[in-house]
Amino acid sequence: xxxxxxxxxxxxxxxxxxxxxxxxxxxxxxxxxxxxxxxxxxxxxxxxxxxxxxxxxxxxxxxxxxxxxxxxxxxxxxxxxxxxxxxxxxxxxxxxxxxxxxxxxxxxxxxxx
Amino acid sequence: xxxxxxxxxxxxxxxxxxxxxxxxxxxxxxxxxxxxxxxxxxxxxxxxxxxxxxxxxxxxxxxxxxxxxxxxxxxxxxxxxxxxxxxxxxxxxxxxxxxxxxxxxxxxxxxx
Numbered sequence: 610x611x612x613x614x615x616x617x618x619x620x621x622x623x624x625x626x627x628x629x630x631x632x633x634x635x636x637x638x639x640x641x642x643x644x645x646x647x648x649x650x651x652x653x654x655x656x657x658x659x660x661x662x663x664x665x666x667x668x669x670x671x672x673x674x675x676x677x678x679x680x681x682x683x684x685x686x687x688x689x690x691x692x693x694x695x696x697x698x699x700x701x702x703x704x705x706x707x708x709x710x711x712x713x714x715x716x717x718x719x720x721x722x
Numbered sequence: 723x724x725x726x727x728x729x730x731x732x733x734x735x736x737x738x739x740x741x742x743x744x745x746x747x748x749x750x751x752x753x754x755x756x757x758x759x760x761x762x763x764x765x766x767x768x769x770x771x772x773x774x775x776x777x778x779x780x781x782x783x784x785x786x787x788x789x790x791x792x793x794x795x796x797x798x799x800x801x802x803x804x805x806x807x808x809x810x811x812x813x814x815x816x817x818x819x820x821x822x823x824x825x826x827x828x829x830x831x832x833x834x
Contacts, residue, residue, distance in 0.1 A: 616724035638818075642820075642822070644824075649826065649827075650826050650827070651809050651824030651825050651826050651827050652765065652811075652824045653727075653824070653825075654810070654821050654822060654823065657820045657821065659820075664820060665820050665821055667821075694768070700764060700765075709753055709755075709770050709772075709813075710755075710767045710770065711755075711767070711822070712767070713765050713766070714764060715763070715764050716764055
């Protein structure tokens with residue numbers, strides 16, 4: 610069990626650029642979550658996958674955000690036309706069917722200049 | 723609406739006991755979680771309550787009262803390494819019960 614991994618760990622980009630983050634969940638976990646966290650706040654739910662199906666997406670998420678989990682294993686989160694307000698830590702978590710515990714990855718810290 | 727309230731900061735002394743409270747208002751209820759998060763690191767799972775009562779796990783205990791929308795995390799025999807943020811999170815039962823709402827966290831400072 611290697612845990613949840615995320616890549617890259619840090620990303621600095623200019624406003625208006627597109628960025629893509631990757632999350633590899635724990636291998637036997639079929640549930641995958643994306644969160645965004647800013648300084649002094651708790652993680653904010655973005656979206657949820659069960660296997661390859663995206664079952665829920667936060668209403669707070671604009672159309673510039675999209676997530677995929679094409680084969681029910683790794684997931685990608687893309688942000689198009691980044692804005693300075695997108696600067697945050699993007700966390701991925703996974704859990705197994707029948708378990709309530711979410712295991713978090715180390716996060717990708719995004720800085721938009 | 724959905725709301726989770728917990729104190730912003732608390733300070734306690736090494737070896738002491740501290741109780742971190744959490745109150746919540748959510749659309750349905752499907753479990754309450756406590757996570758620990760050290761600065762610059764990802765949250766790590768501490769406890770899960772879905773029924774009323776106390777769950778004990780070593781130095782950490784968590785209590786839930788669903789009728790009051792209230793939980794607390796109790797940390798005993800505090801150690802310096804317990805200095806961290808403690809996040810209260812609730813999973814609602816709407817939309818399939820997948821969405822987990824986190825509070826802003828309580829920053830605990832343990833002093834010698």
